[in-house]
Amino acid sequence: MESPKQTVAVLGLGYVGCVTAACLAELKHTVIGVDRDASKVKNITEGRAPFYEPGLEALVESGVRTGCLRATTSAGDAVRQADVVMVCVGTPSERNGNLGLDQLKRAVEEIAASLAGGSKPVTVAIRSTVFPGTCEEVVLPALARLPQVSVVSNPEFLREGSAVRDFREPSLVVVGGSDPRAVRAVAALYDGLDAEARLVSLRTAEMIKYACNAFHAVKISFANEVGALSAKLSINAREVMTTLCHDTRLNISAAYLKPGFAFGGSCLPKDLRALTYRSARLDVKLPFLESVLPANQAHLNRAIQDILDLRAKRLGVIGLAFKENTDDLRESPVVSLLEQLIGKGRDVRVYDPHIRLDAIYGTNRDFILTAIPHIGRLLESKVESVLEWADHVVLAQPPSAELAQAIRGSQRPVLDLVGSGLFA
Numbered sequence: 001m002e003s004p005k006q007t008v009a010v011l012g013l014g015y016v017g018c019v020t021a022a023c024l025a026e027l028k029h030t031v032i033g034v035d036r037d038a039s040k041v042k043n044i045t046e047g048r049a050p051f052y053e054p055g056l057e058a059l060v061e062s063g064v065r066t067g068c069l070r071a072t073t074s075a076g077d078a079v080r081q082a083d084v085v086m087v088c089v090g091t092p093s094e095r096n097g098n099l100g101l102d103q104l105k106r107a108v109e110e111i112a113a114s115l116a117g118g119s120k121p122v123t124v125a126i127r128s129t130v131f132p133g134t135c136e137e138v139v140l141p142a143l144a145r146l147p148q149v150s151v152v153s154n155p156e157f158l159r160e161g162s163a164v165r166d167f168r169e170p171s172l173v174v175v176g177g178s179d180p181r182a183v184r185a186v187a188a189l190y191d192g193l194d195a196e197a198r199l200v201s202l203r204t205a206e207m208i209k210y211a212c213n214a215f216h217a218v219k220i221s222f223a224n225e226v227g228a229l230s231a232k233l234s235i236n237a238r239e240v241m242t243t244l245c246h247d248t249r250l251n252i253s254a255a256y257l258k259p260g261f262a263f264g265g266s267c268l269p270k271d272l273r274a275l276t277y278r279s280a281r282l283d284v285k286l287p288f289l290e291s292v293l294p295a296n297q298a299h300l301n302r303a304i305q306d307i308l309d310l311r312a313k314r315l316g317v318i319g320l321a322f323k324e325n326t327d328d329l330r331e332s333p334v335v336s337l338l339e340q341l342i343g344k345g346r347d348v349r350v351y352d353p354h355i356r357l358d359a360i361y362g363t364n365r366d367f368i369l370t371a372i373p374h375i376g377r378l379l380e381s382k383v384e385s386v387l388e389w390a391d392h393v394v395l396a397q398p399p400s401a402e403l404a405q406a407i408r409g410s411q412r413p414v415l416d417l418v419g420s421g422l423f424a
Helices: 015-026 038-045 056-066 075-081 102-115 134-142 163-168 180-188 202-232 237-246 268-281 292-308 333-343 362-371 383-389 401-410
Strands: 007-011 030-034 069-072 084-087 122-126 149-153 174-176 198-200 314-318 347-351 392-395 414-416
Touching: 007 015, 007 075, 007 102, 015 030, 015 038, 015 056, 015 069, 015 163, 030 075, 038 056, 038 069, 056 069, 056 163, 075 102, 084 102, 102 122, 102 134, 122 134, 122 180, 134 149, 134 202, 149 180, 149 202, 174 180, 174 202, 180 198, 198 202, 202 237, 202 268, 268 292, 292 333, 314 333, 314 383, 333 347, 347 383, 383 401, 392 401
Parallel strands: 007 030, 007 084, 030 069, 084 122, 122 149, 174 198, 314 347, 314 392, 392 414
Antiparallel strands: 149 174
16 A cells, blocks of 8 residues: 655755655655755746756656645745655765764754644654764754654665666665654655665664765775776776676675674685785785775774673683684684784683594694694584683684574673674
8 A cells, every 4th residue: 555645845955855855746745845045946946957967857847837846945834844854955074074064953953943832743854964873963962852753864875967767766765763653654755666665773874875885985996996907917807897797696796795703714815915916016006905904904903802801711712714614724813813812811712613623734734733833722622611611702603503502502691703693
């Protein structure tokens, strides 16, 4: 069943606000656009887009003609009529990189003044890009005396030049908040589009926007550095990247995009070192790729510090190989972790279901005996021995279902370094 149409006040008629207002009007909501710039309001009132964006002018004209879209410079009148108030004002960068929140604060103050003394439930949706915590620290306190008002985060994913198409064919719709009614009300605005809204917490919604943009920047930088090195080596960079993208199981996929422990093993560290070393010899600077191993080490250092912050004297570490379902110890981050813990005087025992010291050989054995000569004294052949002895369990490898059950059954506290989500 289609959700009932709502009245939406859109504060700010720049790229995000104007496109949002026109597209919501196309979905037959009653939309009132608000902006202090009288020329923007005049343009929309006369059925014209205030700036060029493919497809926008036709949408504005249609919305005004059908009566679903209008514009005003009076925030108070628009807000008092609205079921949902969407804040789409700018949050420009300051010189130090921080966000300028003056427009946001002014908009929220106008909302608070407009709704004072009212009783109708209203949802304020922050569509502007704001750093995680902004809704809790800036928006909610300003509206705290208005119990009828709920706040959600509804970040936009619109690209200039394709914003109308991005709205009509969204790759992602996110609504975050603690009031289920308000979250559902904002998600319902997008009914009719081919996308299922992701309903999350308030801070998660704010963070998703930054995660997406950072990932886009990472992909561009990665492709450009692969291109720069390929060009120096007389290799067709487009052929390299087109073929890379053909792998949708590991490359262009959700694989590896899960927060967890540092990477290791016999391939990734070695190949990154070779790539950056050889590029330097060719006078090709690759700052992004050169930062990957230091970033990985920094992540390992955070894990080590988290363990050192524990009060437990006896630490039971689950996992020794660089990942689950292997006995390969080469460049395992767990080995570096154990070296640090032992050096700091921590009492440690280790269990890995696939590691038997008498069964490993070659470079694998040489690596572990060089790194931790007394590893034989730390390794336990049964997980029960570690769990009975330990004050705290450190999970350094995703466990099997059977192993997870044994850890839960021990009732020992768990520091989950791999983000398994099994011991929350």
